[in-house]
Amino acid sequence: MDYFLELFLGGLTRGSIYALIALGYTMVYGIVQLINFAHGEIYMIGAFTALIVASVLTIFGLNSAAILVIATAAAIVYSSAYGYTVEKIAYKPLRNAPRLSPLISAIGMSIFLQNYVLLAQTSDFLPFPRLIPEFAFMEPVSHIFSSAELVIVVTTMVVMVLLTVFIKFTNIGKAMRATAQDKTMALLIGIDVDRVISVTFIIGSSLAALGGVLIANHIGQINFYIGFIAGIKAFTAAVLGGIGSIPGAVLGALILGWTESFATGYVSSDYEDVFAFALLVLILIFRPAGLLGKSETKKV
Amino acid sequence: MENILEVKGLTMDFGGLRAVDSVDLYVKPKEIVALIGPNGAGKTTFFNCVTGIYTPTKGDILVNSNRGGVRINGFKPNRVTERGLARTFQNIxxxxxxxxxxxxxxxxxxxxxxxxxxxxxxxxxxxxxxxxxxxxxxxxxxxxxxxxxxxxxxxxxxxxxxxxxxxxxxxxxEPKMLLLDEPAAGMNPQETVDLTHLIRMIRDTEQIAILLIEHDMKLVMNLSERIYVMDHGQKIADGTPVEIRNNPEVIKAYLGEDIDA
Incomplete structure (x- = not known):
């Protein structure tokens, strides 16, 4: 039973991280119908920023909780700036182009950012300091659920609630929903659609950066390539849940997390990805729009 | 400028097709004006130019907003809305x-x-x-x-x-002027009568001007103070409902020419 619980909680942790990244994919898709393949790289840049800031702050001898907060904040700001700029440079000029063009531009951006970090930093794996402290009250269960995992799950849940409130009740959230439903009409009733798109990219990038810092802290090492794998997985989660749907992304991420975790635990860690992507294939065959997605009806 | 909207020589080309050909139009404050014409006359294109969906090829669109008279050609739609023009669509x-x-x-x-x-x-x-x-x-x-x-x-x-x-x-x-694109489309006669009252009520209580495209002639003749008629992208007539009803050009555009004439 303990083993099952451990796998379940492990899957929950994985799923939480995937959810943070998948939200960026799904929100951007909802608003501009673009798969932002550079999103995984934003996550990786977040992790690198946090590592650099944390290393500097360690020299000054701050305590690890303070370092964690400052490093995360820095990662969020820096990644948001990247997300914002990528949209302005690579996607905005192509907004009225055929849908394939921004997609190719996104893949180009992804490759560019990976190689930029590779050149500017290093190709080696860098150790990431463990900044999340071990809580005393977690001691009895620490063999199946660590403090770091608890922080990841709780942070993700808080962020989800905040995001839901933001989108449901604030003006800019309403403007985002309106833009997703009908961009021209949104413009006509006075919504600055360019600004809404920028805000969407900033929010998506912030969430990805947060995910990047949390996972790097949990796994303990990063390199320039982590964004690719995480990006593909999060993208899978978003498609699983129905791309464009926010609750769908979270649901898809959790299902993916559990699938991987149980596959690793009961079959073999070699089969982790096999199960994850087999699930994707099955969903695409039987529910092409994803679990919570609405199938698009095209007028002919 | 006392007109709330003033359009001078508006022209819109799509490649070789001239959808709107140097149309002049003005709307005074609190006025109800109708824009009519056969299908494909360029009425909706005209609306799209005014509200910023298209940038017109030639001509001026001047708006007298609370921030003074401004030329709004090529403004993004959200800026046009801020200047006090709001619109509805033919299809909901x-x-x-x-x-x-x-x-x-x-x-x-x-x-x-x-x-x-x-x-x-x-x-x-x-x-x-x-x-x-x-x-x-x-x-x-x-x-x-x-x-x-x-x-x-x-x-x-x-x-x-x-x-x-x-x-x-x-x-x-909070518009100064409302642009309605076929507001009565798909409505039954009773709903159309209600709509006529509604539009007049809005004009009276909100003190705004209304420019509408409509095919329902009963509504147009009952409601509007002035009417513009477009055909093949050009303005062929303008005037009061009575003038328009008796204008031979308009009758020709709608019914075609009599063979004997």
């Missing part, structure tokens, strides 16, 4: 997955000052502003008789009410 374009009240609140968006900071931290000023906006939107819904459906999803409203809701949303942007 509500936000289907939002409630009735939310649809109207979205119209208020451009009049709210709240920025991201306020939205995130929900300070007193933001909350007060949102509450005031919600109340104002409710008043608009009351005026159009939609207040009972406030929390319904827009897509669940009956057709006639969806049309009204589009007008409510346009009113929420």
């Amino acid at each position: 374009r509500l936000f289907p997955n939002m409630t009735v009240l939310e649809n109207v609140m979205i119209g208020k968006h451009c009049r709210l000052s709240a920025k991201i900071f306020g939205a995130l931290f929900r300070d007193k000023k933001t909350r007060a502003e949102e509450l005031k906006a919600a109340q104002e939107c409710y008043v608009i819904l009351e005026k159009l008789g939609l207040e009972k459906t406030c929390d319904e999803l827009a897509s669940n409203l009956p057709y006639g009410d969806q049309r009204k809701l589009e007008i409510a949303r346009a009113l929420a942007t």
